[in-house]
Amino acid sequence: MTLSSSNDSPALGTDAVQRLLADLVRIDSRNPELMAGAPGERAIAEFCRDWLLRAGAEAWLDEVGPGRWNAVGRVSGGPGPTLVLCAHLDTVSSEGMTVPAFEPRIESGRLYGRGAYDMKGGVTAILAAIGALAGAPPAGTVLAALVADEEYASIGARDFASRYPADACVVTEPSEGRLILAHKGFVWAEVETTGVAAHGSRWDLGVSAVGRMGRIIAALETFDRDVLRGRVHPLVGPASLHCATVRGGEAWSTYAPACVLQVERRTLPGESPALVLDQLRSVIQAAGEEAEVREVLSRSPLECDPASPIARQVRGAAQEVCGSVPEDAGVAYWMDAAVFADAGVPTVNYGPAGEGAHAAVEWVDVGSVVNTARVLERVCLGFCAGEREPLSRGQAPVGTSR
Numbered sequence: 554m555t556l557s558s559s560n561d562s563p564a565l566g567t568d569a570v571q572r573l574l575a576d577l578v579r580i581d582s583r584n585p586e587l588m589a590g591a592p593g594e595r596a597i598a599e600f601c602r603d604w605l606l607r608a609g610a611e612a613w614l615d616e617v618g619p620g621r622w623n624a625v626g627r628v629s630g631g632p633g634p635t636l637v638l639c640a641h642l643d644t645v646s647s648e649g650m651t652v653p654a655f656e657p658r659i660e661s662g663r664l665y666g667r668g669a670y671d672m673k674g675g676v677t678a679i680l681a682a683i684g685a686l687a688g689a690p691p692a693g694t695v696l697a698a699l700v701a702d703e704e705y706a707s708i709g710a711r712d713f714a715s716r717y718p719a720d721a722c723v724v725t726e727p728s729e730g731r732l733i734l735a736h737k738g739f740v741w742a743e744v745e746t747t748g749v750a751a752h753g754s755r756w757d758l759g760v761s762a763v764g765r766m767g768r769i770i771a772a773l774e775t776f777d778r779d780v781l782r783g784r785v786h787p788l789v790g791p792a793s794l795h796c797a798t799v800r801g802g803e804a805w806s807t808y809a810p811a812c813v814l815q816v817e818r819r820t821l822p823g824e825s826p827a828l829v830l831d832q833l834r835s836v837i838q839a840a841g842e843e844a845e846v847r848e849v850l851s852r853s854p855l856e857c858d859p860a861s862p863i864a865r866q867v868r869g870a871a872q873e874v875c876g877s878v879p880e881d882a883g884v885a886y887w888m889d890a891a892v893f894a895d896a897g898v899p900t901v902n903y904g905p906a907g908e909g910a911h912a913a914v915e916w917v918d919v920g921s922v923v924n925t926a927r928v929l930e931r932v933c934l935g936f937c938a939g940e941r942e943p944l945s946r947g948q949a950p951v952g953t954s955r
Contacts, residue, residue, distance in 0.1 A: 564608065564684030565930065570923045571664065574677040575657040576600070578666035584643040585620075586705040594642040594701040594709075598624040601642070601699050604680055609687035610697075617701055617712035625713070626679075626697030628686050633693025636863075636936050637722040637898070638682065638929055639710065639889060640675040641703030644668035651913045663907070663916040670907035674917035674925070675725030678905065681926035686933055693937030698722075703889050707852075710889035714896040721863035721936060722893040722900040725925060727910070727917070728882070730875060732867055733902035735788040735883035738820040738854035738891060740829040743813055744769060744837070745845045750803070750810040759808025763801040765842050766812040770796050772840035773816065776832075786821045788883025789854075794818045815849075819885065822856035855891040861899045863936060870931035871903065875924055879903070903928065 563569055580600060583591035598614055601624040605612035611627040624642070647654035647667045654667035664674075679697050686695060696717055700709030726733075746766045751759030773796060781792040794816060801812025818829045826848055833846045857864060859881055871879045884902075893900040905922045909915030 562685035562688075564681045565923065565926055567919065567923050570677060570681050570926060571659065571919050573604070573680060574664055574669070574674060574917070574919065574922060575659070577673040577676055578657040578664065578669050579655055581655055582642050582644055582668065583646060584702060584704045586702065588646050588648075591646075593620055593622075595620065595622050597642045598622040598699065598701070601626070601676070601680060605683060605697065608680075608684035610683050615712060615716065617709050621701045621708060623701055623709045623713055624697070624699040625717075626683050626699070627694065628683055628690040629694040630690035630692045630937070633691070633937050634720040634939060635694040635696060635718065636933055637696045637698050637717070637719045637893065638679040638933075639698040639700060639713070639722055639724045639893065640672050640679050640726075641700050641709065641889060642676065643702055643704050644671065645704050645911050649913055650915070652915070659919070662919055664919050665914070665916045667915055669917040670727050670915050671910035672726050672904070674727065674905040674907065674922045677922050678725050678925035678929055682929035682933060685926075685930045691934045691937040692939070695933045695937060700889065707889055707892055710892040714892050714898070719893070719898050721861075722890070722898050723863065723867060723929065723932060724888060724890040724893075724900060724902045725904040725929070726888050726890075726902050727907055728902055728904045729906040730871070730879055730921060730924070731882040731903075732864065732871070732879040733884055733890075734859055734864060734881055735786065735822055735856045736854060736888060736890065736902075737789050737885050738824070738852045739887055740818045740820060740826050740851040741849040742816045742818065742830060742833060743847050743849055744816060744833065745814075745847075746812045746842065748808055748810050748812070751808045753806035753808065755808075761809045762812040763809040765844070766799060766801060766814055768840050769837055769842050769844060770799070770814065772836050773833075776836045784821060786883065788881070789821060789885055790883075792819060792821050792824065820854050822854040824854065826851040852887050853891045853895050855888075855894050855900065857894070857899055857901050863899050863932075864901050866932045866936045867901055867903050867928065870928045870935065873931060874927045
């Protein structure tokens with residue numbers, strides 16, 4: 554099958570991509586769950602919807618929670634596979650930044666501002682790819698999932714995955730041009746010990762819940778060092794656990810009746826919350842203590858078959874656009890990719906380069922955003938046509954600043 558590429562589309566030009574990225578960075582989309590009074594995603598979701606409509610795509614908003622919005626775009630050329638391109642619209646706080654947060658500055662090919670790297674560069678690449686395809690949609694369907702709340706509870710991605718079935722997904726979190734096939738998950742758990750409250754002088758009556766917790770903490774630290782660090786996934790590295798916070802006791806002269814420890818366990822592909830809770834209980838029992846262990850929140854790890862059609866398409870398209878095969882890699886942090894994988898959708902991550910996620914100085918390499926958009930456009934054409942290999946086309950990569 555021969556398909557024409559729209560890589561000569563104005564939407565994929567460096568100037569157009571840079572303008573779009575700057576427009577997105579100017580919109581304050583800080584997550585209100587992370588700071589009181591932050592505006593959330595409505596303004597940026599409306600901007601993305603309107604941009605997609607002007608480009609010739611279908612577009613609409615989905616309310617995924619009170620005042621929280623996803624922007625959804627769609628191009629379709631008829632029956633065929635459905636591919637999702639996903640990026641989140643929310644950002645973390647701008648407090649403490651040493652560059653202007655919402656006044657984008659371009660210097661040496663880098664665009665600075667809050668969210669430029671995490672992840673409005675990825676949003677820009679998706680919009681540009683959809684804009685390039687809108688005039689001549691591929692067979693099948695491409696959906697843009699521009700979602701809310703990734704920085705807190707991922708209500709946007711979970712809502713989208715529940716509404717829209719798909720055959721594959723590409724998330725565009727920054728990856729420095731690597732093909733991300735795996736990432737860690739996590740389990741947040743609370744461990745609670747109980748003691749016997751008594752006056753501080755009554756050693757014969759009192760039992761300190763804090764003291765009991767101290768022995769548990771020591772046992773968990775040993776378990777992390779001696780057991781978990783020996784469990785290594787080839788792409789994401791070792792499993793790990795840390796004791797995050799501890800609260801207990803009532804007063805200087807009172808034996809503590811209760812103590813609560815918050816534990817975060819970073820999980821490898823194949824590890825479940827049930828496994829983690831069982832491990833915690835076993836460590837506590839081996840330490841000679843008793844405690845209640847309860848799950849507070851968990852997120853799944855990601856692992857995608859490197860030979861899957863979507864991985865092959867991204868790998869081949871990146872080689873065509875950028876001139877080399879991207880490295881297969883994994884990351885230690887969690888992202889929305891696992892939400893789609895949990896819904897049965899093969900999912901990879903591929904995105905631009907930069908630095909400064911959640912940091913005082915944040916920037917994204919504009920050339921890498923352009924290349925990401927061009928890769929996505931090629932992936933959409935090939936995957937939605939049912940091709941197992943990427944379509945052949947020569948494309949010189951855009952220069953980057955690193």
